[in-house]
Amino acid sequence: MPIKKVIAPQIDFSGLRQELHLPDEFPAAVLAEAEAAARATRPAGADLTDVPFVTIDPATSRDLDQAMHLSRRKGGGYRVRYAIADVATFVPPGGTVAAESWVRGQTIYLPDGRVPLHPPVLSEDAVSLLPDAERAAVVWTIDLDADGGTIGVTLERARIRSRAKLDYVSVQQEIDAGTAAEPYALLPEIGILLAKRAADRGAVNLPLPSQELERDGDGWRLVLRAPLAAEEHNAQISLLTGMAGASIMLDGGIGLLRTMPAPKPEAVAKLRAAAAPLGIPWPDGSSVGGVIAAVDPGTPRGAAFLNQAADLLRGAGYTAFGVPGQEERPAEAGHGGVGAPYAHVTAPLRRLADRYATEVCLALHEGREVPDWAREALPQLPKTMSSTDRVASAADRGAIDLAEAVLLEHRVGETFEAAVLDRDEAGAKRPASAMIAIDEPAVRARCTGDLPLGRRVPVRLVTADRVTRTVRFEQA
Template sequence: MRAIHDPHGALAGGLAAIRAQYQIPAGFTPEVLAAAEAAAQKAPAGHADRTEIPFVTLDPASSTDLDQAFWIEPSGSDLVLRYAIADVAWFVSDGDAVDAEAWKRGETIYLPEGKAGLYPPILSERAASLLPDGPRPAVVFTVRLGSDGECRLEGAERAIVRSRAKLAYDNVRDEDMPAGFAEFAARVNAAEAARGAARVDPPEQEVEPLGDGRYALRLRPLLLSERRNAALSLATNLAVADALQTAGTGLFRVMAGPSAKAMARLRSTAAGLGLDWPADIDLKALERTLDQKNPHHAAFMLAVRRAGNGAGYAPWIPGVTPWHEAVAATYAHATAPLRRLADRYVIRAALAVMAGRPVPAEVEDAFRRLPAVMAKAEATSGQIERAVIDLAEAVMLQGREGERFAACVTDIDGDSARIHLADLPVVGRTRIPGATPGQRVDLRLDGVDLSTRRLTFSAAD
């Protein structure tokens, strides 16, 4: 972590400029807020009572928009996951003011000083959020996990649930969790390896508020608690995707692998970073050996993420098996409806399929329209995230013009090279004619432009 010294408030001003540039909404219109207020009063009807299940949540300590609560119990040699997901569709109706605004936004946008939510806070952080302050309507998925790590969706129902505890990634203890939590994650991870999956989870390059207007820029590896928690979502999303694909409906998360050209660049990058990558070992096998805490490994993981063709959404098409290369399976998003628009419709389809009912026509129509909406939202969110990081890097390096920095080239595009500084959590681009991925370079910082959030480097003499 590197503290950012910002005595003149450039970061705060820059964040305001980013909000203006990308037209990030500061809130919701009175019409949407009024509709959300009314929706929050809607009493559950037809929900089963599952308040006897001791659900818990696990999230960042500051989070209040809690999508998921869970409980795990043994069943012979299997583990059964009860996964409660916020029942957003209970509160939001097709075509109402809240729904229309959500279609404009697509997903929640996160910024260091706050967020632009997909839904108004009275829903996303109160009535629909699975907070431990009272019963909440939810959709409970029942996922059976075998000893081989294979998962199957056994049920999906609307239910009233009560979370017993709001647990946090950074201080949760093993004794706080259901007894099967670690074993469930281990089985899911083993199954991933067996089918040749390799989800790349590089450390996140992020800006962290420290209080009093101060921030820090860091590369943050995922905690063990985060990785284990992610296994619950992964298993549920795989099970839901399989059920929908079998039923001939759904919206799926799809991604192709790196091209041959990208693979060649990755091998050069690995060599430059000092990674041992034998010719007879494929990329996925190498990825499973990487350590987020190793700076060279982290740089390579970032390069792998950029080398892929990017993930997207695709509706069910007869005769086509939707595929997510990193997961090495058919995969869907169904576990974060407070933050992603698409999940609300996937959940509705799963409820219908598991009840033996036809999927509503409006859900099938949404599956056809959502890929374009989600692609636009994800692209905008990615641009905003990059702009925030660029701003933090510029503020951090302001005043250090003329200094030399060791770096590694992780990718090239003509004479433009993407570089990763060796001793700072800074990833950028500079012109280095003839550069090759993996090349070690010494750079001089020539300029810092806070207005454009741009760092200018050149090869040091």
């Protein structure tokens, strides 16, 4: 739930869009092909319309990639059905929609509107898993034992019909009240089991509050929002599916993994050294993931510790294998944040790589050859996805930086109370500085001065420039 909100004035994001060279419209030929596909394509595959799937997304979303149904298995354990929008059925290889999706790479989200990967007639209508309509999907069925361990995986193309479009806030309220309906009532039970297994294998999950911009009439407000438990549980279902996809591809000798090096020992040692002065318990034998999971991000010291822990998660990328130039299974196939091999297969409406990885998984699971169009794309996907990831990150950070500068530009010279999240020692040509967070408005910025990590201190605003999107403080 929102922790702090501050009403913001009108903000123009057009300059950021131009700076990042984000496209305004889809070419006419792309729109025409998408509209024809939306009219002519019919869902195929197994009939699973009797399964009461539901979607859980932010309230305003219409590009719904995933629908779930959770149930208990006879004899114990759980069955997770996870339906993923079947984009490949609507986007033929070699067509104009496919070509445009390679230019875009992924959906870019800005406060004043998204820049979608696919035309809205597909991504927000015909392919989206909207409720009360038959839709094409690739359905993952993952059976778990009573401890959340995977004991069986199947996937297939199918026709489904979602029963409801739910949002995280209402789902959390229903879970808290004990009124959650059958398809998702087990979400916290399964999510907690999966999170425990993740911590045991060394996965690193950072539950940091996120800065977000929300509409407020004609203007904007900056929100510091802590993740809901329902979001964390839902993420575990997606991670479970991504690990199943990675396993299928590794067993089949071809695919596309989302990879990240395991945390470096020196980074773990540095984090452990920071734990004691911040008052964070680190019992002997505890995993990094277990320690992080027990930290309260709502306290200054907890937030500082988690900010330090972000150094563990560096070097994420994509790795193709079973293709020319990378025929063998990669030596480093794991994802340090997940604590296991992992693949992106759950968001094909919003991310290009998922369409191809899903098709590889389907072919391998069915014992047939991977289609040429998917196989031939694999070597190019790491570079394309890495490039568009940088654009998405720049859009996210740029929008927040602009909002922070606009919110504070008339308050230069004022003193604020701030939590110290990180610090850099003085160098030969630079003064000591720190990353600090003020509560109202919810801003994070650099501050010069020798500040104590994990403490609250007074700081003075010295710069707030909307042109350069820069905010700077100094020790008061």
